[in-house]
Amino acid sequence: MTLQQQIRRNRLRSGIVVVGFVLLLGIVAGLIGAVFDLSLGVVALLGAGLYAIFSIISSRRIVARMTGAQELGPDQLRPLRRLVENVSIAAGLPVTPEVRIVDDPAPNAFAAGLRPQTSYLGVTTGLLRVMPKRELEAVLGHEITHVRNRDTYLMTMATIFAGVIALVADIGFRMLLYGGGRSRKGGAIVIVLAVVGLLLAPYAALLLKLSLSRRREFLADAGSAEILNDPEAMALALRRLELDTTTVAYADASVAHLWVESPTSRVESERRGVLALSSLFDTHPPLVQRIAALEESGGFRLPEQLPPHEPFAVELGLL
Amino acid sequence: MLWLWIALGVVAILLVLVGIGYNRLVRMRNEAATGWANIDVQLERRGDLIPNLVETVKGYAAHERGVFDEVTRARTALQQASTPAAAGEANDVLTAALGRLFAVAEAYPELRASENFFRLQDELTDTEDKISAARRYYNSTVMHYNTGIQSLPWMLVARPLGFREKEFFSAEGDTATPQVSFTPAT
Numbered sequence: 001m002t003l004q005q006q007i008r009r010n011r012l013r014s015g016i017v018v019v020g021f022v023l024l025l026g027i028v029a030g031l032i033g034a035v036f037d038l039s040l041g042v043v044a045l046l047g048a049g050l051y052a053i054f055s056i057i058s059s060r061r062i063v064a065r066m067t068g069a070q071e072l073g074p075d076q077l078r079p080l081r082r083l084v085e086n087v088s089i090a091a092g093l094p095v096t097p098e099v100r101i102v103d104d105p106a107p108n109a110f111a112a113g114l115r116p117q118t119s120y121l122g123v124t125t126g127l128l129r130v131m132p133k134r135e136l137e138a139v140l141g142h143e144i145t146h147v148r149n150r151d152t153y154l155m156t157m158a159t160i161f162a163g164v165i166a167l168v169a170d171i172g173f174r175m176l177l178y179g180g181g182r183s184r185k186g187g188a189i190v191i192v193l194a195v196v197g198l199l200l201a202p203y204a205a206l207l208l209k210l211s212l213s214r215r216r217e218f219l220a221d222a223g224s225a226e227i228l229n230d231p232e233a234m235a236l237a238l239r240r241l242e243l244d245t246t247t248v249a250y251a252d253a254s255v256a257h258l259w260v261e262s263p264t265s266r267v268e269s270e271r272r273g274v275l276a277l278s279s280l281f282d283t284h285p286p287l288v289q290r291i292a293a294l295e296e297s298g299g300f301r302l303p304e305q306l307p308p309h310e311p312f313a314v315e316l317g318l319l
Numbered sequence: 320m321l322w323l324w325i326a327l328g329v330v331a332i333l334l335v336l337v338g339i340g341y342n343r344l345v346r347m348r349n350e351a352a353t354g355w356a357n358i359d360v361q362l363e364r365r366g367d368l369i370p371n372l373v374e375t376v377k378g379y380a381a382h383e384r385g386v387f388d389e390v391t392r393a394r395t396a397l398q399q400a401s402t403p404a405a406a407g408e409a410n411d412v413l414t415a416a417l418g419r420l421f422a423v424a425e426a427y428p429e430l431r432a433s434e435n436f437f438r439l440q441d442e443l444t445d446t447e448d449k450i451s452a453a454r455r456y457y458n459s460t461v462m463h464y465n466t467g468i469q470s471l472p473w474m475l476v477a478r479p480l481g482f483r484e485k486e487f488f489s490a491e492g493d494t495a496t497p498q499v500s501f502t503p504a505t
């Protein structure tokens with residue numbers, strides 16, 4: 001599949017997702033309208049639409065705030081920015097995405113932004129401390145592939161819509177529970193239907209979203225391997241992420257609260273449309289699967305022991 | 320009458336297919352052209368850095384004439400190269416010449432300690448990396464494009480419509496990057 005096909009397919013998928021979410025939203029609003037009042041359903045629909053538009057407009061800032069990604073000054077971490085420049089040149093991106101730093105010991109990275117021109121990459125300090133240059137490049141290649149394939153766009157849309165539906169369904173559900181009998185109308189069947197529908201809608205939205213995100217990661221791994229012509233680097237990076245979780249979890253039991261928190265915040269940020277590299281962080285098999293896919297397509301086997309390395313942070317002067 | 324309609328239908332379908340194929344080929348050709356533009360930018364930047372570098376080194380090692388001439392000649396050859404393959408070759412020659420220049424510079428501790436020299440060296444390494452990144456992209460787009468116009472059914476229409484194979488940037492394809500071995504003064 002060529003890149004252009006990939007991008008067009010993603011656009012099509014984005015379209016399908018939007019239609020799917022609109023339908024879902026229509027159902028939720030319809031249920032609210034049926035149980036309470038038609039005008040209330042319209043209000044819910046309008047409110048949800050406004051909320052979605054607002055979220056889309058401000059998504060870039062929201063993601064930055066939620067991930068705690070810091071912008072870099074013009075002279076900070078130049079080697080890192082050069083690396084990003086090189087990878088995006090190799091990927092054929094028209095504009096080099098900005099780099100932001102997340103001060104977090106857990107190695108991770110994400111890509112955000114609706115269009116390639118306004119996209120940025122977030123890299124944790126932990127990632128810089130763990131990865132050698134070659135593997136860091138592979139991770140950046142992975143994120144840049146997300147930008148290039150418009151995955152960030154697709155996932156931002158999906159996330160926002162999932163969030164809106166969850167919100168509206170939740171409000172409707174609460175009104176149903178605590179709103180009292182007077183405002184309700186319709187028979188028992190309608191109410192049961194509404195309860196079930198409003199309960200299930202958020203899960204339907206989540207499923208719709210998850211159906212998109214799984215394969216994207218494999219594609220981004222493959223994209224990185226292709227851009228850098230080095231599938232082994234990507235596999236090594238994934239292996240290092242995999243190993244890192246275990247070492248960190250056992251090494252510092254005294255700061256365990258930090259670690260309990262950071263995986264959850266990682267899951268949180270993934271749910272909000274940030275394409276986390278190790279989004280499958282605590283579920284090992286997928287990471288293994290991703291490595292296996294790379295091994296198969298690249299025709300190599302990772303050694304049992306990772307080769308000794310110098311983390312990129314040394315070159316950056318962070319260590 | 321029926322046959323006429325069938326014939327017309329077949330022609331129409333063929334025209335649509337040719338149209339689709341044509342657009343596809345144009346898109347691939349444009350991608351390759353963008354890829355080449357990316358390389359060109361970096362080659363130019365590299366060429367621009369060299370006179371400065373030669374001047375700087377001259378200030379410390381004026382009698383190393385041969386190396387300066389070699390670098391300057393290689394730079395001119397690169398700027399005059401008209402095809403991607405020729406540019407790739409000229410770029411390799413320049414890389415080799417620069418390697419010798421830096422080897423010469425090793426013998427001059429004052430030069431190595433100079434801020435200006437360090438900066439130029441750094442910039443050159445950076446352009447070298449960027450050229451190889453841009454080359455990877457360009458070569459992959461060229462490969463796509465060439466495969467496109469060489470495979471059925473597009474190969475039947477590609478030539479009449481004026482699509483020609485493009486050259487890769489370096490003769491040996493995408494092998495290991497020719498690295499200038501800058502040993503930083505530590």
